[in-house]
Amino acid sequence: MVLLLIPAAGLAVAVGVLFGWRWVLAPLLGWAMLTWLLASLRVLGRDAKAPGMPDEDELEVAPVGSGERTLFWCEECGTEVLLLVRGTSRAPSHCGQRMHERTEILN
Ligand SMILES: [Zn+2]
Incomplete structure (x- = not known):
């Protein structure tokens, strides 16, 4: 060279x-x-994948038809979120706080 x-x-x-x-x-x-x-x-x-995004095999898919679903609600403004795919075990944030987890039993 x-x-x-x-x-x-x-x-x-x-x-x-x-x-x-x-x-x-x-x-x-x-x-x-x-x-x-x-x-x-x-x-x-x-680096097309956003930093902090979990890999595909780390995602936890909520089981469909398991008879219950997990919702997250914001204490501050009342927003409710149903997560279909959960990346981490931490609750999502809204209004600068962690959302509260609530499990609903479906009929
Ligand atoms: Zn909120």
Whole structure:
């Protein structure tokens, strides 16, 4: 790699002296920007999953037809939430507080 850089640097100096340094600097700048862009896109693709989201196999799916369901309600404003898929064992938050858990028995 280093052995390739020496003739490339010599060619760059020759082109820069003969034709002007913009013919050397512009491709270098373009290469740097392209490298940066591709690296950014690679990171975006890898971190498409939101941070803090549990993996698919960690999710706890509420059993359907088990005769009961778990609701969460907010003491502050009265909002009720039925979680179909539960990511963690912690209760969700609303109005800046943890919601209260309530289990309903279905008929
Ligand atoms: Zn609330």
